[in-house]
Amino acid sequence: MVIELESPVEKSKMVEFLSQVFIPINDRFSSIIITDEKGVQRWKKVEISIEDHIFFPTFPSSVQTLEDYDSLLDTYVSKIAMEPTSEGLRPPWEVHGFMYPTSNAKGTVVFKLSHAIGDGYSLMSALFTIYKREDDPSLPVTLPEFKPRPIGGGGLTRWSRMRSFVSMWVNTIRDSGLSLLQATLLEDDKTVIRSGKVGVEFEPISISSVTFSLDQIRHIQDKVGGTTVTEVMTGVISYAIQLYVQRTGQVSNGAARMTALVVVNARMLRGFKSIAEMLKAHIWGNHFSLLHVALPSTSCEDLNNFDPLEFIIKARDELRRKRNSLSLYFTSRIWNIISSIKGREVAAGYVHAIFKNTSISISSLIGPSQKMVIADHPISSFYYTVAGVPQSLIFTIVSYMGVIHFRLAVLARPCQLEMDIYIYTLG
Structure with missing residues (x-):
């Protein structure tokens, strides 16, 4: 951090x-x-x-x-x-x-x-616990709440609930199988955002940044409706990648397979938890899972006449389908079983293979609303990144005092992707 x-x-x-x-x-x-x-x-x-x-x-x-x-x-x-x-x-x-x-x-x-x-949730919660609020050090830091905007009203009928139950198990089987395949046989295509090079995690990296306000996210939410911050940001990234692919001249024409790994907190507790609460519930450490999200793509000609909000809608629908699944639970259980039988190094190798065979990863965190102080030093902003991941492009997103800090860890070469993200969010 x-x-x-x-x-x-x-x-x-x-x-x-x-x-x-x-x-x-x-x-x-x-x-x-x-x-x-x-x-x-x-x-x-x-x-x-x-x-x-x-x-x-x-x-x-x-x-x-x-x-x-x-x-x-x-x-x-x-x-x-x-x-x-x-x-x-x-x-x-x-x-x-x-x-x-x-x-x-x-x-x-x-x-x-x-x-x-520990994982990002554990480590960030630890740091949030020891930070102090500048306005009143005796008060705990608080995090903003973002809830999906409702798409429609009314309760579910008996038939709808049954259909949702069947859909959940179909999604669970599909997504759990995809996770296993992604760690063994299934691999994304080599593209301008994925080199597929062995040992890419040991290559020098460059950290680029984009900063914009949460009001811009809310503006997009108002246009689309029924979206979370993660859904909006995944859609923004999808569109920005397409702009970048077009800029480099390596247009996928919708044929290239590109998958994003969205890192999610697999704990059953929701929201910010103190260190004491995590230790009491035995949820300190690494308790994360991965959502495999296919990045929507389109041809260069279609992109020129394409409504960017469609990328947000596609990301929203894909993430909600993934969440209507027990694959996160089963994937986490598979990791635990591998770890207990084969050892932690084998389980780590399984996770490593999933990252290696996909194109990008996205990790996000909602940060405090108030200005914080560390060791009597007021904090103007903060961000985090992840190193040692076998991917050429890693996105980390954190909010602080109403501002989104967007970081891209890329191989140490010129990259215009952050400009594409900025252009999109301003538009």
Whole structure:
């Protein structure tokens, strides 16, 4: 996670914050992964030295402009994102304090957290727990609620309920089978957004960004009706990819298979939960699942006369069909069964194969509505990205104080996709 601050980073405050606030929130922040005599991996609590986990990079004094520091920060974040964490030697997390001003902040703090500690929901909930509200530190942070706009009214008839039940099981069988095939035999086509190259997760990456307001999302919701933020953003991404494909001249003509993996929280609890609540319910750690969403495509000629909102509608319908399914539960159970029989590394390989055989992944998070403070440093904005995923294009989306921060992790080459997204949302 990259946190942009309204004041310069103070070393002493960051060190004190990590030792007295951050580490105590969960034992995993002071534990390492070991393998016992039975070959079972488990967490072992160890003595921890803050100096081994916090870094303050320095750069030549010849660097003077904010644009130069922007470039240095982007390069630095991309570099540390690709470096492996020292699992087994010390707890797998690091904090980097960028003590130089950029165009967006007076200082920047980067949390690098291993997925072994927990999934995005666990880690973000942990950080939200220790952040303080600037207006009143005694109050907890609150998250905005986004509910689908109703498409129609009226209750379901008995026949409709029966049809919905049958549809749910048909979708479950179809989607669960697709997940198994995607990890074994089924693979997306090689396109301008998917190289299919072995070891792509070890290639240098570049992080691009787009920022816009939640009002723009609400404006699109008003036009379409009955959509969630995730549905809108998936549709936006689908349309932007088609614009990018057209720009590069590699038009799919509707024939190329392109699949997005939408990362979803598989926990039964809804909304933000504190660390104590997650630990009590035994839902700390990795409890996520994946929705396989076919990206709608069209030919270059059709795209010129195509209503972009149709991409939103298609994404909405596809995601709702996927949610009217128990495949998320069965897929999660399959992972657990593989892990218990074959071990965690085999289960991780199964998940790795699913990502490798698909085109893109989308991860989103609703952030706090109020301005937050970390170690007495007011936070102007923050975003996160995921590294080590065998894909050439990864989308992460987070909201904060009514603003959407949209990040693209791409292979380190020029990419105009973020401009296509921006053009669409403004339109």
